[in-house]
Amino acid sequence: MSSQADSEAFVRPPGTGARSRRSGVAFELIGCAWNGHSLVGTDAAEVAAEDALVVRPGDDGTRWYRCLRCDAWLLLPEPTAPTRARPAARDEIVLPARGRPLKSRYVLRLIALTRAFNVLVLLLVLCGAIAVLVNQTALRDDLVANATTLQSVFGGQAIGQLESLLSGGAGPLWLVAAGLAVLIGLETAEGVGLWRATRWGEYLTFVMTTLLLVPEGLELTSSTSPGTIIGMVVNLAVVLYLLFSKRLFGLRGGLPAVQAERDHDISWAALARHLPDRATARA
Numbered sequence: 001m002s003s004q005a006d007s008e009a010f011v012r013p014p015g016t017g018a019r020s021r022r023s024g025v026a027f028e029l030i031g032c033a034w035n036g037h038s039l040v041g042t043d044a045a046e047v048a049a050e051d052a053l054v055v056r057p058g059d060d061g062t063r064w065y066r067c068l069r070c071d072a073w074l075l076l077p078e079p080t081a082p083t084r085a086r087p088a089a090r091d092e093i094v095l096p097a098r099g100r101p102l103k104s105r106y107v108l109r110l111i112a113l114t115r116a117f118n119v120l121v122l123l124l125v126l127c128g129a130i131a132v133l134v135n136q137t138a139l140r141d142d143l144v145a146n147a148t149t150l151q152s153v154f155g156g157q158a159i160g161q162l163e164s165l166l167s168g169g170a171g172p173l174w175l176v177a178a179g180l181a182v183l184i185g186l187e188t189a190e191g192v193g194l195w196r197a198t199r200w201g202e203y204l205t206f207v208m209t210t211l212l213l214v215p216e217g218l219e220l221t222s223s224t225s226p227g228t229i230i231g232m233v234v235n236l237a238v239v240l241y242l243l244f245s246k247r248l249f250g251l252r253g254g255l256p257a258v259q260a261e262r263d264h265d266i267s268w269a270a271l272a273r274h275l276p277d278r279a280t281a282r283a
């Protein structure tokens with residue numbers, strides 16, 4: 001029914017055309033699936049032309065709302081009980097993470113989950129040490145067996161070394177338990193710092209993981225089990241990712257470059273840049 005000219009004349013609703021920016025996994029969709037879309041003006045009685053970047057009037061008591069995270073435009077009814085006259089001003093709105101900073105946040109959280117797993121294993125070993133200290137050797141054996149099972153499933157640090165510690169070959173057991181407690185504290189701090197995407201969390205993880213590469217490298221000289229190799233490859237990848245992608249120690253522009261990357265993807269200018277052309281023409 002439509003000619004080429006007709007289809008050219010048709011202005012698609014904004015956001016429904018082909019994605020004009022990067023291809024691949026849209027991490028914003030994961031964020032929106034988890035947190036819901038980030039909309040502006042759903043509580044406003046009226047919208048004006050200057051709000052067109054994020055909200056526009058529709059037909060028959062509807063409005064188009066643009067998600068500030070994933071750029072989808074949603075057609076929703078106008079609010080029946082608005083609580084403010086106009087949508088919030090730009091300086092009142094905290095823009096959600098998107099683009100490369102959002103992808104980076106997910107990678108950091110993935111690393112944080114591995115730290116949570118390490119803490120779980122170390123806690124089992126610490127409980128084993130405490131069990132020995134209070135002469136509960138059967139309990140120690142159970143705890144170490146559980147820790148070993150976890151390691152065999154997920155790979156990672158060499159539980160065998162920790163197990164030998166509990167056999168009493170590495171000095172007073174209370175000293176081993178104290179060392180384990182410190183390690184658990186550091187791994188917990190790493191996990192929290194990474195989960196919250198803090199700079200100190202990135203540096204702490206870099207230092208801790210680099211230090212861990214030394215015993216893992218030594219272990220490779222005596223054992224080439226899949227768990228050891230996988231653990232070392234993962235830790236090496238984490239170190240390289242933090243060093244180059246997170247630009248630690250001033251590499252690739254350092255913190256200013258990280259901030260510039262963030263401003264490029266999480267800003268009102270970024271929202272204007274990703275507005276579909278035809279929608280701009282229609283506005």
Ligand SMILES: [Zn+2]
Pocket residue numbers: 028032036037038067068069070071072
């Ligand atoms: Zn969204």
